[in-house]
Amino acid sequence: MSRDEDFETGLARALRRTAGEFPPPSADLVRRSVGRGRRKRLAAAVRITAAAAAVVAAGGGLLAQVPLGGHGDGTPERLRTGTQARVTGQPESPKPAPPSGAEMVRTLSGLLPPGGTVSAAGGRDGRAGDDIVWPMAKLTYTTARGSTALDVTLTRPAPGVPAGRQSQGGCLPVQVRPYDRCATEKLPGGAVLTTVKSFTYPSRDTGQKRWYAVLTAADGAEVTVQEFAGGGEKEASGTADPLLSLAELSAIVRSPRWDSALAALPTPPRAPATGGEAVPGDRMTRVLKSHLPHGGTVSDLNADDGLVQLVYDDGHGRNMVEADAQYDMADALAGHMGCAGVAGDCRSEELGDGTRVKTVRGRSEKGGSAQVWQVDVLYPDGRRVVAREVNSYAEAGRVTRPRPALSLELLRAVALDKTFFTG
Numbered sequence: 001m002s003r004d005e006d007f008e009t010g011l012a013r014a015l016r017r018t019a020g021e022f023p024p025p026s027a028d029l030v031r032r033s034v035g036r037g038r039r040k041r042l043a044a045a046v047r048i049t050a051a052a053a054a055v056v057a058a059g060g061g062l063l064a065q066v067p068l069g070g071h072g073d074g075t076p077e078r079l080r081t082g083t084q085a086r087v088t089g090q091p092e093s094p095k096p097a098p099p100s101g102a103e104m105v106r107t108l109s110g111l112l113p114p115g116g117t118v119s120a121a122g123g124r125d126g127r128a129g130d131d132i133v134w135p136m137a138k139l140t141y142t143t144a145r146g147s148t149a150l151d152v153t154l155t156r157p158a159p160g161v162p163a164g165r166q167s168q169g170g171c172l173p174v175q176v177r178p179y180d181r182c183a184t185e186k187l188p189g190g191a192v193l194t195t196v197k198s199f200t201y202p203s204r205d206t207g208q209k210r211w212y213a214v215l216t217a218a219d220g221a222e223v224t225v226q227e228f229a230g231g232g233e234k235e236a237s238g239t240a241d242p243l244l245s246l247a248e249l250s251a252i253v254r255s256p257r258w259d260s261a262l263a264a265l266p267t268p269p270r271a272p273a274t275g276g277e278a279v280p281g282d283r284m285t286r287v288l289k290s291h292l293p294h295g296g297t298v299s300d301l302n303a304d305d306g307l308v309q310l311v312y313d314d315g316h317g318r319n320m321v322e323a324d325a326q327y328d329m330a331d332a333l334a335g336h337m338g339c340a341g342v343a344g345d346c347r348s349e350e351l352g353d354g355t356r357v358k359t360v361r362g363r364s365e366k367g368g369s370a371q372v373w374q375v376d377v378l379y380p381d382g383r384r385v386v387a388r389e390v391n392s393y394a395e396a397g398r399v400t401r402p403r404p405a406l407s408l409e410l411l412r413a414v415a416l417d418k419t420f421f422t423g
Contacts, residue, residue, distance in 0.1 A: 098125070098126025098128060098134075098266065099154070100125045101123020101125050103135075104124075104135050104152065105139060107258070109139065112252075113248060116141050116243075117143075119139070124137075134156075134265070141243060146240065147231055148229055148242045149231050149233065154222070154223055157220040158270065158271050160270045160272075161271045167214075167216055168194075170184060170194055174311070174394055176202070178205075179198065179396075180196055180198045181197040182196045189218060190217075191215060191216060191217050193213065193214070194213065195250060196212050197246065198212070202396070207238075208233075208235075208238070209241060209242060210228050210229075211227055211246060212224065212226035213226075213250045215253035221265060226249075227242040279305060280305060281305050281306075284306065285303045285308045287323070287417055287419050288308050289310075292312055292321070296313055298310050306325050308322065312405055314405050317391070317400035317401030319390065319391060319401060320393055320395065320397075321387075321388075322388050323420070325384070325421065326383070326384045326385075327383055329382050330380075331382075338358070344361055344362020347360075353380065355379050355380065355416075357375065357377050357378075358376040359374070359375050359412065360373070370390050370399050371390065371391050371403060372390050374387070374388040375387050375411050375414070375416075377415040385417070385420055387412075387414040387415040391404045
């Protein structure tokens with residue numbers, strides 16, 4: 001697993017547990033966390049970019065430094081090939097192969113502003129069949145103002161999986177990316193354009209800047225382009241903006257030069273149905289909201305099966321509140337409902353019916369001064385509820401109030417509410 005995969009997976013898991021307070025999650029929780037964690041975003045593009053090491057093949061490659069005097073056509077031969085019209089009585093033409101990495105590099109290079117040079121170009125061939133690989137390209141673009149690293153990826157969603165769990169488009173919840181500046185725009189024909197100004201490290205509002213744009217077509221196919229100011233991901237620091245503006249990134253993903261390539265992408269096989277119970281997100285939301293003190297406001301709601309996050313403001317500052325409900329966790333949590341080795345103020349108890357309750361007050365694992373309060377309930381039959389809150393709108397966000405808004409007694413009442421499971 002690459003460092004980028006570790007980072008993205010850790011980001012998703014961090015929403016559910018303070019360091020040292022939870023055992024490794026169940027396989028089902030990992031699946032749900034990763035699904036939410038994308039929707040979230042650009043993890044797939046990051047992983048593919050990091051994995052791409054092939055230099056563009058002969059006949060389609062670039063020189064080490066290629067001057068870009070203008071846009072030119074920039075469209076590979078395969079991408080110029082249109083789909084033949086159907087003729088009655090004749091077999092339908094086979095679907096063209098996905099574009100190669102060399103073609104992806106040529107197309108991306110042809111869409112860059114004139115006057116710069118391209119170096120360190122490489123790509124990855126798209127591949128159909130049982131083991132689908134999405135085509136991508138990456139390069140470094142340099143002008144007199146400096147350098148920026150760009151990569152582009154084409155993808156098509158798998159049937160049977162909610163768009164929110166696999167699309168790169170859309171804005172991430174503030175609880176996940178507190179410093180993103182994100183916007184979406186509906187385009188004629190049903191496409192959606194997402195543009196984001198962010199940072200390479202999502203828990204910081206300093207350091208290398210990462211900007212990206214995603215075009216989500218009406219059929220779900222996507223073009224994603226991202227850039228890192230000053231050079232490759234995590235290879236530069238400072239506060240400089242990337243060379244290409246969000247408008248220029250948007251023009252790249254909206255270019256019709258990608259149309260034929262998108263049409264050639266294979267459709268992934270339908271995802272198998274996942275077994276097991278899951279608490280519906282609307283029920284999670286309803287139960288959590290029923291415990292919030294009257295007179296406050298709720299914003300930034302993020303709900304999915306088994307999870308709800310929101311920001312509650314009682315007039316004295318924003319406060320993130322979260323509840324997570326799971327089944328069949330007895331084995332996974334065996335030996336982990338005590339306070340041994342737990343940082344912070346911890347209390348563990350067993351109720352008369354065998355229910356275990358662990359209450360923890362500690363610092364945020366993000367390293368800041370935010371306080372995290374948490375109550376973890378494990379019932380004898382394996383059902384589990386975790387209720388947590390942070391005295392900020394996000395664990396990685398700036399502290400917005402001296403202490404969390406909900407008392408520990410109220411947080412405990414949330415975690416012990418069995419209507420999460422019964423409705």
